[in-house]
Amino acid sequence: MDRRLALPAFAGAALVIALAASAPWLKFVFTIALAKGLAVTGILLLLRAGQVSFGHALYIAVGAYTVAFTRPHVGEMLLLLPLAAAAGTIVGLAVGLFVARYRDIFFGMLNLAFSMVFYSLLEKLYEYTKGTDGIRVARPTIAGMALERVDYEWTMLIGGIALALALGWLASRFLASPLGQALPAIKTRETRLEFAGISAKRVLLVAYVISAALAGLGGGIIACTTLHVTPLLSYWTHSGELVFIAILGGGGSVLGPYLGAIVYELVRVYAAAAFPDGWQMILGAVLLLIILFAARGLWGIYEDLVLRKGRRA
Amino acid sequence: MTLLLFLAILDGLAYAAQVFMVAVGLTLIFGVLRILNVAHGSFFAIGGYVAATLGTWAATTALAPALALPALLLAAVLVGGVLGPVIERLILSRIYVKEHVLQLLVTFALFMILEDIQKLTWGVQPIFQDAPVRVLGQVEVGDIIYTAYQLYLLPGVALATLLGLMWFLRRTLTGRVIVAVTEDREAATAMGIDANRVYLLTFTFGTVLAALGGALASPTTSLVPGVGVNMIVLSFAVVATAGLGQIEGAMLTALLIGLGRSVAVYFAPEFEVVIPYLIMVAVLLVRPHGLFGRPELRRV
Amino acid sequence: MTAPLLSAKGLKIAFGGVKAADGIDLDIAPGEFVAIIGPNGAGKTTFINMTTGYLRPQAGHIHFDGAEITGLPPRSIVRRGIARSFQIPQLFTEHTVIENVALKVAAHGRFWRGLRPLLDAETATTAMRLLEQFGLADVATARATELNEGTRKLTDIAMAMALKPRVLLMDEPTSGVASSEKFGIMDTLVAALRAEGVTAVFVEHDMEVVERYADRVAVWSQGKILAAGPPATVLADPAVLREVIGVETKHAHA
Structure with a gap:
C-alpha cells in the first residue's frame, strides 16, 4: 500500500483503539463497523465495474448463519470465520454464475430478489432457523482460549482491525492488478475486453465471488460479535445499508468503506434510536444528496481537504 | 384436492391481476425512460394506504356503500397524479444522462425515503379496509363461494388496462408518439417531439397504474411495512421473465407467476415466496432476455 | 504458392434487405499487406467484423492457419492470433x-x-x-x-x-487524421508491423495511402469483390475507377 493510504490507515486504526479504550461500549460498535467495512469493500469492487448489488446482505446472512449452525459443533473462532467466508464464496459462486451474465438493472434487481428469497426462507423454515426468533450463538474460543466478555470484545476489535488492514491492502493490490484494472472497462464498454481476448463475464464473476467471500466473512464476524442471528440480516434494508456506506465512504479508495462504515455506525447508534421509523428516509435523503452533489463521498472530501492541500504546500 | 386447486386458480387470477397492474407500469416506464424505478413498489403501497384511508373516511359519510369503489380510483389518481410529476420533474429529470449505476442508486434512495414515509404516516400496525369487497358481495362458482370483487373486478380491471393500453399506444396520436420515443429517442426528438413531456406523461401514468394496483389490492390484503418491497421484486420478476419493455408479455408472465405462487400457497406454503423467482430464474437461464425480449445489439 | 494464412470462402450476410457480404472469397498470404477499398456501405467493415467474430456470417467459411474459425466468439479468435483496430479507436x-x-x-x-x-x-x-x-x-x-x-x-x-497477433485487421487507420500526418502515421505503423512480421488487412479510403503501402488491393462493391490485384493494375481499371474512385474523390473532400 502506498504511503498516502498506509498513513491514514494506521492513524485511523490507532484512533479507533483510543476511542474504544475511552468509551467501552464503542468496542462493539467499531467491530460491527469493521465487519460491514469488509462487506462494503466487496460492493466497492462491483461499483468499479459500474454494477450495484441490492442484495449483498444475503452473503452477510450466509456467513452469520454458517457460524450459528456450526457453532454447536465447532467452538473455535479461527475455524468459524474461515467457514463463514467459505460459505459466502460457495453461495457467491453459485449465484454469481447466474447474475454475472447480467448488467445494470438486472444485476441489481436479481441480487435483491435472491436476498429476499433467502430472507423469506430463513423466516419460514422455522424447524431449522427458529424463524424470526433467530439463533443464539455461544461465545466461541479464540485460539483455544475461552475469554471473558471484556477481553473477548477487545480481541474481536483488534482482530477486526488487523483483518481490515490486511484485506484492505490485498484489495488495493487487486485493484492495481490487471484484473482489477479491467473492472472499469465493464462499466464503459466491455466489448473492448472481448477484443483483448478476455471474458468480461469472468472478470465480473471473479469480483462477485470475492465480494461474496468478504461479505460472508463480515457476516461471520457480526455473528461472533452480536452472538445472535436473525433473518433480518438478509433483509433489503441491510443490503441498502451496504450500498449506502459504499457511496458515503466514496469509491476512490479501499479505505473509503471503513471510513464510511465507522461514521455510519456512530451516527446510527444515536440517530436510529431517535428516529426508528424515519431512519431509512434519512439515509435515502443523504444518499440522494451525496450522489447529486458530492459523488466522491467522505474519502473524496478527505482528499480535497488533506491531500490536495498537502500537495500544494 | 380438486377443490383446493380450483381455489388456488381463482386466487392466482386475482393475484396476477394485481401484480400485472404494477408490472405493466414498471415496464412501460422502463420502455420509455430507460430507467428501472426501484421505488415503483412504493407507489403500490402508498396507493393501498391512501385507498384504505379514503375508504375508512367514505364509510362515515351518508353515501357510504356507493363511494367505496370510486374511492379506490380516486386514491390511485391522487397518489400517481401528485407523486409522479413531482418525482419525475424534481429528481429523475436530473439523471437521464447519467450512468446506469447512478440512476439505479437514485431510485433506490427514493425507495428508502418512500418506505419510511409510509411508516411515519400510517404506522407499523396492519391496516385493512374491505368495504369495496363487501359492496360487491359474493358469488357461487361451482362448490366455491368467492367474492365478486376478486372474481370479476380485479381481472376485469387488469384486462381493461391491457386492452386500453394497447389501443392507446397503437391508435392514438399521443400513444404513437410514446412508441416513437421508445423505439428511437434521437429520431423522435429530431422530428420535433418533446421528449420531456413524453417522459413526464409516461412516468405519471405508470405511477397511477402502480397506485391503482395498490388501491385494488388494499381490500383483500392488510397493509404492513414491507408490502412495497415485496411488490417491487415480484413485479420485477414478472417484467424480467417477460422481457423488459414487453407489455402483452407482462400479462402472460403475471398469470404464470401469479398462478404459480397461489398454487404454492395451498400446497407448499413455505415456498410461496420462492416460486415466482424459480420461474424467473428458469426462464432467464434458457432465454437471458426474457420470454419475449430481444437482446440489445452490443456496440463495437 | 504458399498456403494462405487467412482465407474467406463464400461469406454471406445481409442486414434487412441489404447484402453486406454476398459471396466474398479472399485469400491472404503470410506477410501480405492487403488494402480493402470501396464505397461506403459496400461491406468492408462487415468483413472485418465477421473475421474477428463480432458478426457470424450467414453462409461461408473463414479459415485461419488451416483451422476453421467461422462463428467463434471474438475472444477465442483473438487468442488464436487475429487482432483488430477500429475506425473509432476503442x-x-x-x-x-x-x-x-x-x-x-x-x-x-x-x-x-x-x-x-x-x-x-x-x-x-x-x-x-x-x-x-x-x-x-x-x-x-x-x-x-x-x-x-x-x-x-x-x-x-x-x-x-x-x-502479438499474426494477422492485424485495421479499419481505416488514417480516417479523421490530418492529411499532413497520414504518411507519417502509415510509415510508423507499417515499419512496426513489418518488423514483427505481421500480416495486415486494412480498410482505406485514401488512394494515395493504398498505392504507397498495399501489396495488393481488393475492391468491394455491394457485398462482392469487384477486382483484386496489385494497386497499379487495379487502380487503373476503368470499372474500378467508376465504382470506387468517383465516390472516393467526393469523400476525400468532404
Whole structure:
C-alpha cells in the first residue's frame, strides 16, 4: 500500500483503539463497523465495474448463519470465520454464475430478489432457523482460549482491525492488478475486453465471488460479535445499508468503506434510536444528496481537504 | 384436492391481476425512460394506504356503500397524479444522462425515503379496509363461494388496462408518439417531439397504474411495512421473465407467476415466496432476455 | 504458392434487405499487406467484423492457419492470433496510454494470475517498447481522452499489436487524421508491423495511402469483390475507377 493510504490507515486504526479504550461500549460498535467495512469493500469492487448489488446482505446472512449452525459443533473462532467466508464464496459462486451474465438493472434487481428469497426462507423454515426468533450463538474460543466478555470484545476489535488492514491492502493490490484494472472497462464498454481476448463475464464473476467471500466473512464476524442471528440480516434494508456506506465512504479508495462504515455506525447508534421509523428516509435523503452533489463521498472530501492541500504546500 | 386447486386458480387470477397492474407500469416506464424505478413498489403501497384511508373516511359519510369503489380510483389518481410529476420533474429529470449505476442508486434512495414515509404516516400496525369487497358481495362458482370483487373486478380491471393500453399506444396520436420515443429517442426528438413531456406523461401514468394496483389490492390484503418491497421484486420478476419493455408479455408472465405462487400457497406454503423467482430464474437461464425480449445489439 | 494464412470462402450476410457480404472469397498470404477499398456501405467493415467474430456470417467459411474459425466468439479468435483496430479507436478511457497498452500486454499473458500491479517492471518495459515503436513514448502518461485522433489511432493499433497477433485487421487507420500526418502515421505503423512480421488487412479510403503501402488491393462493391490485384493494375481499371474512385474523390473532400 502506498504511503498516502498506509498513513491514514494506521492513524485511523490507532484512533479507533483510543476511542474504544475511552468509551467501552464503542468496542462493539467499531467491530460491527469493521465487519460491514469488509462487506462494503466487496460492493466497492462491483461499483468499479459500474454494477450495484441490492442484495449483498444475503452473503452477510450466509456467513452469520454458517457460524450459528456450526457453532454447536465447532467452538473455535479461527475455524468459524474461515467457514463463514467459505460459505459466502460457495453461495457467491453459485449465484454469481447466474447474475454475472447480467448488467445494470438486472444485476441489481436479481441480487435483491435472491436476498429476499433467502430472507423469506430463513423466516419460514422455522424447524431449522427458529424463524424470526433467530439463533443464539455461544461465545466461541479464540485460539483455544475461552475469554471473558471484556477481553473477548477487545480481541474481536483488534482482530477486526488487523483483518481490515490486511484485506484492505490485498484489495488495493487487486485493484492495481490487471484484473482489477479491467473492472472499469465493464462499466464503459466491455466489448473492448472481448477484443483483448478476455471474458468480461469472468472478470465480473471473479469480483462477485470475492465480494461474496468478504461479505460472508463480515457476516461471520457480526455473528461472533452480536452472538445472535436473525433473518433480518438478509433483509433489503441491510443490503441498502451496504450500498449506502459504499457511496458515503466514496469509491476512490479501499479505505473509503471503513471510513464510511465507522461514521455510519456512530451516527446510527444515536440517530436510529431517535428516529426508528424515519431512519431509512434519512439515509435515502443523504444518499440522494451525496450522489447529486458530492459523488466522491467522505474519502473524496478527505482528499480535497488533506491531500490536495498537502500537495500544494 | 380438486377443490383446493380450483381455489388456488381463482386466487392466482386475482393475484396476477394485481401484480400485472404494477408490472405493466414498471415496464412501460422502463420502455420509455430507460430507467428501472426501484421505488415503483412504493407507489403500490402508498396507493393501498391512501385507498384504505379514503375508504375508512367514505364509510362515515351518508353515501357510504356507493363511494367505496370510486374511492379506490380516486386514491390511485391522487397518489400517481401528485407523486409522479413531482418525482419525475424534481429528481429523475436530473439523471437521464447519467450512468446506469447512478440512476439505479437514485431510485433506490427514493425507495428508502418512500418506505419510511409510509411508516411515519400510517404506522407499523396492519391496516385493512374491505368495504369495496363487501359492496360487491359474493358469488357461487361451482362448490366455491368467492367474492365478486376478486372474481370479476380485479381481472376485469387488469384486462381493461391491457386492452386500453394497447389501443392507446397503437391508435392514438399521443400513444404513437410514446412508441416513437421508445423505439428511437434521437429520431423522435429530431422530428420535433418533446421528449420531456413524453417522459413526464409516461412516468405519471405508470405511477397511477402502480397506485391503482395498490388501491385494488388494499381490500383483500392488510397493509404492513414491507408490502412495497415485496411488490417491487415480484413485479420485477414478472417484467424480467417477460422481457423488459414487453407489455402483452407482462400479462402472460403475471398469470404464470401469479398462478404459480397461489398454487404454492395451498400446497407448499413455505415456498410461496420462492416460486415466482424459480420461474424467473428458469426462464432467464434458457432465454437471458426474457420470454419475449430481444437482446440489445452490443456496440463495437 | 504458399498456403494462405487467412482465407474467406463464400461469406454471406445481409442486414434487412441489404447484402453486406454476398459471396466474398479472399485469400491472404503470410506477410501480405492487403488494402480493402470501396464505397461506403459496400461491406468492408462487415468483413472485418465477421473475421474477428463480432458478426457470424450467414453462409461461408473463414479459415485461419488451416483451422476453421467461422462463428467463434471474438475472444477465442483473438487468442488464436487475429487482432483488430477500429475506425473509432476503442481505448480504455479511464486509463493512460501506457496503461491501455499494458492491459493488452497483460491480457495476452498473466491476466488471470496473481496480484502484481498492472504496470510491473516486465509489463511496463514491454508496453514502453511498443509505444516507442509507434512513436508514442512522449504521450505514455497522457490520459486516453486527451489525445488527438492520429495518436488515438496509433494507440489503438499499438494495443492490438500488444496481443502479438499474426494477422492485424485495421479499419481505416488514417480516417479523421490530418492529411499532413497520414504518411507519417502509415510509415510508423507499417515499419512496426513489418518488423514483427505481421500480416495486415486494412480498410482505406485514401488512394494515395493504398498505392504507397498495399501489396495488393481488393475492391468491394455491394457485398462482392469487384477486382483484386496489385494497386497499379487495379487502380487503373476503368470499372474500378467508376465504382470506387468517383465516390472516393467526393469523400476525400468532404
